[in-house]
Amino acid sequence: MSNKFRQNNKEALQKEYDLIVIGGGITGAGIALDAITRGLSVIVLEMQDYAAGTSSRSTKLVHGGLRYLKNFEVKMVAEVGKEREIVYENGPHVTTPEWMMLPFYEKGTFGPFTTNVGLRVYDFLAGVKKDERRQMLSTEETIDREPLLKREGLKGSGYYVEYKTGDARLTLEVLKKAVEKGAKAFNYMKVEQLLYNDGQVIGVKAHDLTDGEVHHVYGKKVVNATGPWVDQIRSMDHVEKDKYLFHTKGVHLVFDHTKFPLQQAVYFDTPDGRMVFAIPRDGKTTWELRTHLLKVT
Numbered sequence: 622m623s624n625k626f627r628q629n630n631k632e633a634l635q636k637e638y639d640l641i642v643i644g645g646g647i648t649g650a651g652i653a654l655d656a657i658t659r660g661l662s663v664i665v666l667e668m669q670d671y672a673a674g675t676s677s678r679s680t681k682l683v684h685g686g687l688r689y690l691k692n693f694e695v696k697m698v699a700e701v702g703k704e705r706e707i708v709y710e711n712g713p714h715v716t717t718p719e720w721m722m723l724p725f726y727e728k729g730t731f732g733p734f735t736t737n738v739g740l741r742v743y744d745f746l747a748g749v750k751k752d753e754r755r756q757m758l759s760t761e762e763t764i765d766r767e768p769l770l771k772r773e774g775l776k777g778s779g780y781y782v783e784y785k786t787g788d789a790r791l792t793l794e795v796l797k798k799a800v801e802k803g804a805k806a807f808n809y810m811k812v813e814q815l816l817y818n819d820g821q822v823i824g825v826k827a828h829d830l831t832d833g834e835v836h837h838v839y840g841k842k843v844v845n846a847t848g849p850w851v852d853q854i855r856s857m858d859h860v861e862k863d864k865y866l867f868h869t870k871g872v873h874l875v876f877d878h879t880k881f882p883l884q885q886a887v888y889f890d891t892p893d894g895r896m897v898f899a900i901p902r903d904g905k906t907t908w909e910l911r912t913h914l915l916k917v918t
């Protein structure tokens with residue numbers, strides 16, 4: 622939004638909305654689009670730029686829910702698979718299918734049997750398209766597709782499809798559509814306080830970080846879509862103190878593709894339960910590692 626447009630639209634901050642969404646990441650953008658298409662009036666308030674939170678720092682995969690299968694979360698796999706299809710149908714320009722390799726090794730967590738059965742069940746539950754259904758590769762086929770894999774103990778691999786996306790771009794596309802349909806959105810607008818009437822939240826006090834102005838924005842409902850910051854808003858509402866978010870930490874190691882010439886996206890399920898993705902993309906090879914849960918106090 623240009624500064625001129627922003628200034629001309631500031632009266633939008635004086636109105637009362639059906640819904641105020643705090644947070645302009647993918648969750649806030651998705652809620653805004655959903656609400657506006659149901660006929661509700663909506664405003665999104667974001668304290669940084671849109672998607673500047675975790676929505677621009679992901680591994681950039683629209684997961685199909687394979688990892689939930691490990692815990693037998695059958696309903697979740699089916700739902701996530703269908704949602705992925707919807708994202709692809711609505712945004713083929715920001716979503717691309719990517720074949721992912723799941724190698725298995727002697728004494729590894731998964732073997733050919735469990736991988737085969739797991740991926741087959743996954744195809745069924747997630748409603749995977751015929752030409753994207755799992756394949757099982759021999760050791761030779763696996764090495765052919767990814768010569769950098771450790772050969773020792775390699776028994777073959779499962780081959781299945783994940784979808785790649787530009788996470789920040791996807792967020793912006795969703796938000797743009799919501800705004801096109803009539804939603805209002807302001808970035809650099811930090812919510813600093815909730816407003817109450819008779820103990821009910823009736824709006825928010827928002828601080829425009831571009832010019833220092835403070836606005837009272839009113840809404841029938843306020844949604845906290847602030848991702849990792851969720852407890853900061855919750856603490857404004859004086860909610861119980863014994864329930865709070867545990868943050869996980871993710872680390873991306875990015876190598877120049879000439880130094881780490883991985884050809885094929887690979888997903889390892891490590892013995893300690895962590896997921897590791899290695900993905901070649903845009904002249905780089907990215908490793909994503911997730912650490913164990915960290916307690917944030």
Ligand SMILES: Cc1cc2nc3c(=O)[nH]c(=O)nc-3n(C[C@H](O)[C@H](O)[C@H](O)COP(=O)(O)OP(=O)(O)OC[C@H]3O[C@@H](n4cnc5c(N)ncnc54)[C@H](O)[C@@H]3O)c2cc1C
Binds near residue numbers: 645683850871
């Ligand atoms: C390392 C890593 C890799 C990941 N990889 C994937 C992946 O490949 N695929 C996938 O689907 N998911 C992945 N995820 C998860 C995904 O990134 C998150 O689930 C998603 O981005 C959460 O979006 P969100 O909108 O809830 O939060 P965010 O994107 O963090 O948005 C919250 C927003 O709220 C704003 N905000 C906070 N406080 C206020 C306030 N007081 N006033 C106004 N605004 C405020 C913040 O500025 C922020 O922009 C990954 C996560 C990590 C950490």
